[in-house]
Amino acid sequence: MRCCLSVAIALYLAFWLQLDNAYWAFINVAILIQPLPGFLVVRGFARLTGTAVAGVVSIVLIALFAQSYVLFSAGLIAWVGICVFFASLFRNNMAYGFVLAGYVTSIIAVRSMPDPTTVFDVAVARTAETALAVVVSASVSVILAPSTTARAYFRARLEAFRAVGAQFLRLDRNPGEGGDPTGAGNTRSTGDETPHAGLHELVEKTLALEQTRQYARFDAPGFAEHDRLARRVDYELLSLVSAMASLQVYLAKFGDRIDRTPLKELDQAAQLMQRDPGDTQPIKQAFGHAYNSILNAARQGTADRRKRSLVDWVVISRALDLANRARAAVIKHGMLVSERSSRQKVRRDSEFSVSVDIRSALRNTLRAAVAMTCGAAIWATHDEPALAGMMVLLSVFTTLFALGDTPVANARGFAIGAACAAFFAFFADFVFLPQANSYATLMIVVMPVVFVGALAMATPALALSGRIFVVIFGLLIHPSNVGRTNFVTFAENLLGVALAIILAVTAFSLILPITPRQRLRERLAGVFGELAKGFAGERERFETRVYDRLLQLPVNAVGNNDTHVSARQAAFAAVNMGVEARSLRVLATRVQFPDRLEAEITGVLADLQALFDAGYPAVADVFAMQARANRLAQDMLDQAVVIDHRRRRRFGIRAAVAAELLSAALADYGLARRGAEDPGFQLGGISDVA
Structure with a gap:
C-alpha cells in the first residue's frame, strides 16, 4: 500500500x-x-x-x-x-x-x-x-x-537473546544425548551436525540485528538517544558468540569425557533468557548466582586446585566468562527495555567495521x-x-x-x-x-x-x-x-x-570466470588475512570483520557437504584463534611469568602470526603449532596454580585457558583443511581427562 x-x-x-x-x-x-x-x-x-x-x-x-x-x-x-x-x-x-x-x-x-x-x-x-x-x-x-524499523530491531534483539539462551543449553550436553535440549526445535536442519551449525545461524542473526539498528533512528528519532547503548548490546551478543564458539568446539573434541558441571550452573539463566528475554531482572540475578556458584566451587583448597587438569580449568574459566558477559549484555538490554537513554558521546568509528x-x-x-x-x-x-x-x-x-x-x-x-x-x-x-x-x-x-x-x-x-x-x-x-x-x-x-x-x-x-570452490577459497584467504592482522589489534574490530567475512562465504554454492562444513569450521577456527591469541597476549602481561615462559609466549604468538601471513599454511605446520600451544598452556597452568597472589593466579589460569583454546582452534582449522576427522589425531590435553 x-x-x-x-x-x-x-x-x-x-x-x-x-x-x-x-x-x-x-x-x-x-x-x-x-x-x-x-x-x-x-x-x-x-x-x-x-x-x-x-x-x-x-x-x-x-x-x-x-x-x-x-x-x-x-x-x-x-x-x-x-x-x-x-x-x-x-x-x-x-x-x-x-x-x-x-x-x-x-x-x-x-x-x-x-x-x-x-x-x-x-x-x-x-x-x-x-x-x-x-x-x-x-x-x-x-x-x-512510524517506528517500524525500531520495532523490527527490538523484535530481532529479543530473538537473538532467545537464540543465545538456546545455545547456552547446548554447551552442557554430551554428544550422545542428541535432540534439541530446549524443546523449541528452532534450529534449522542444514545437514551440518558439527558444533558450528547453530553458531553460524547465531552470528547471522547478530550481524543482521546490527544492520537494522543503524537505520532505526531515521523513522523513530527518539531511538537516537539509545543508539550507542544498543550498539554495545549488539557487540556484547557477538562477543558471547565468540566465547561460546571456542568452548563448544573444544568440548566437541572431548565428547563425554569431560566434566561439564560448571556449565550446568548456567542452565537456569539460559532457560529464563530463552523463555522471556524481555524480563531482564530474574535473568540478571540468575547469571549472577551462576557466576558466584562457579567461582565458589573453583575456590577450593590448594590441593584440589592443583589436582585440576588444564581441561577442567578451561571449562571453569570459560563458564565464568560466559556468565559475566551474559550478565553484562542482559543489563544493557534491560536499560534499553526500560527506555533509559545513553547520554555518552558517540564515537564516529564503529567496532562493526566492514571488510573489503x-x-x-x-x-x-x-x-x-x-x-x-x-x-x-x-x-x-x-x-x-x-x-x-x-x-x-x-x-x-x-x-x-x-x-x-x-x-x-x-x-x-x-x-x-x-x-x-x-x-x-x-x-x-x-x-x-x-x-x-x-x-x-x-x-x-x-x-x-x-x-x-x-x-x-x-x-x-x-x-x-x-x-x-x-x-x-x-x-x-x-x-x-x-x-x-x-x-x-x-x-x-x-x-x-x-x-x-x-x-x-x-x-x-x-571475463575472469570463477568457480564456487575458487570463490570459497578466495573468501577464506580473506578470513585468514584478517586473522594475521588480528592477534594484537582491537578485539571488537577483529571479531566483527572476521564474522562479516564468515557470512560472505559462498558455502551453499559449492554443492558439497564436506566443503560446506569445512569452510564454516575453518572460518570459526579463525575467529577463535584471533580472539584467544589476543586474550593470551593481554593476560600474560598481567601475570609476570618467569622470563623463560614470557619468551615462549612471545615466540608462539609471533610464529603464529607469521604462520598465517601467507594465507594457507601447511597442515603439518598447523598441527605442530597446535602441539606447541598445548605444551605452552600446560606450562602456564603449572606456574599459575602455585602463585600466591590471587589476582595474578587468576590471570595466569585464564592465560593458560586462552592458550589451550588457541590450541583447540588450531586443531579445528587443521581438521577443516583435511576435510574430514582424522581418527589418529587427539588434542594435546585429552590425556588429562583420561
Whole structure:
C-alpha cells in the first residue's frame, strides 16, 4: 500500500509540476520503496547524492567529449568502471550511492549526446524527479509506518537473546544425548551436525540485528538517544558468540569425557533468557548466582586446585566468562527495555567495521568495462534510438551485477521481471491506456500492476523480480505529459532491455570466470588475512570483520557437504584463534611469568602470526603449532596454580585457558583443511581427562 500510494502521489506531483519525464518519478519510487522506512530514508539520501554527482559528471563528459562518440564512450566507460569498483568494494548505502553515480550518468549523458546543449536541463530534471521520489516515498513510509524499523530491531534483539539462551543449553550436553535440549526445535536442519551449525545461524542473526539498528533512528528519532547503548548490546551478543564458539568446539573434541558441571550452573539463566528475554531482572540475578556458584566451587583448597587438569580449568574459566558477559549484555538490554537513554558521546568509528575485497572489486570492474565497451561499440556505430536505451540499461545491469556473487542468477531474476513487465505493459499501452483520458483512469490501469509488483517485493524469493517488474513496467508504459508510447518505441525499449541483459550476463560469465570452490577459497584467504592482522589489534574490530567475512562465504554454492562444513569450521577456527591469541597476549602481561615462559609466549604468538601471513599454511605446520600451544598452556597452568597472589593466579589460569583454546582452534582449522576427522589425531590435553 505504501508503494502504491507513493507512486500515485509522485506521478500526480510530476504531472502537476510539468516535469519532463514523469515516469522517472514512478521508477525511482519503485526502486526506493523498502519494508523498513528507516532504511528507505538512508537509501533515499544515498540515491539523491549519487544522482547529483552523476549530473555533474554528465555535464563534464558532454562538455569535454560531445564532438566524438568514441571519446565520450571511453570517458563514460572509465567513470562507470570507477563506480563499479567502489560499489564492489563497499556495501549497503555506500555501495548504492556509487551504483547510482555510475548508471545515472549514463542515463543523463547518453540521452543528451544527440543534442549536447540539453545536458544541463536533463541533469536538473533527473535530480528533480529523484528528489520528488525520495521525499514522497520517505514521507509516506515514515507517516504510515512510524517506528517500524525500531520495532523490527527490538523484535530481532529479543530473538537473538532467545537464540543465545538456546545455545547456552547446548554447551552442557554430551554428544550422545542428541535432540534439541530446549524443546523449541528452532534450529534449522542444514545437514551440518558439527558444533558450528547453530553458531553460524547465531552470528547471522547478530550481524543482521546490527544492520537494522543503524537505520532505526531515521523513522523513530527518539531511538537516537539509545543508539550507542544498543550498539554495545549488539557487540556484547557477538562477543558471547565468540566465547561460546571456542568452548563448544573444544568440548566437541572431548565428547563425554569431560566434566561439564560448571556449565550446568548456567542452565537456569539460559532457560529464563530463552523463555522471556524481555524480563531482564530474574535473568540478571540468575547469571549472577551462576557466576558466584562457579567461582565458589573453583575456590577450593590448594590441593584440589592443583589436582585440576588444564581441561577442567578451561571449562571453569570459560563458564565464568560466559556468565559475566551474559550478565553484562542482559543489563544493557534491560536499560534499553526500560527506555533509559545513553547520554555518552558517540564515537564516529564503529567496532562493526566492514571488510573489503579489492580483488573481487577489480574483477567486477574489468567485467563491467568489457560489457560497456561492447555496448558502446554497437551504439556508436548504429544510429538506432533503441541502442541509447540499451547503453543506459547496460550501465544499470553491470553496476547491479557487481554487487552479487551470482550474476547469472541475478540475470534470471531480471529476465523474469522484465518478461512479466513486457506482457502487462503491452496490454496497458495498447488496450487500456488509449481509453484513459484523466489521471484517475491512469491510476486505475497502473495501480493493480504496481500492487502486484509490491507484493512480490515483500516476498524474499521474488523481491528482485518484483522490483524489476515494476521498474520495467514504468519504463515501457512511459507515463508523461507529452503522450503515450507507440508500438515502435515499445519494441525498441524491449529490445534494448534484452540486449543489455545479454551483454552484461555474457561479460560477467566469460571475463575472469570463477568457480564456487575458487570463490570459497578466495573468501577464506580473506578470513585468514584478517586473522594475521588480528592477534594484537582491537578485539571488537577483529571479531566483527572476521564474522562479516564468515557470512560472505559462498558455502551453499559449492554443492558439497564436506566443503560446506569445512569452510564454516575453518572460518570459526579463525575467529577463535584471533580472539584467544589476543586474550593470551593481554593476560600474560598481567601475570609476570618467569622470563623463560614470557619468551615462549612471545615466540608462539609471533610464529603464529607469521604462520598465517601467507594465507594457507601447511597442515603439518598447523598441527605442530597446535602441539606447541598445548605444551605452552600446560606450562602456564603449572606456574599459575602455585602463585600466591590471587589476582595474578587468576590471570595466569585464564592465560593458560586462552592458550589451550588457541590450541583447540588450531586443531579445528587443521581438521577443516583435511576435510574430514582424522581418527589418529587427539588434542594435546585429552590425556588429562583420561
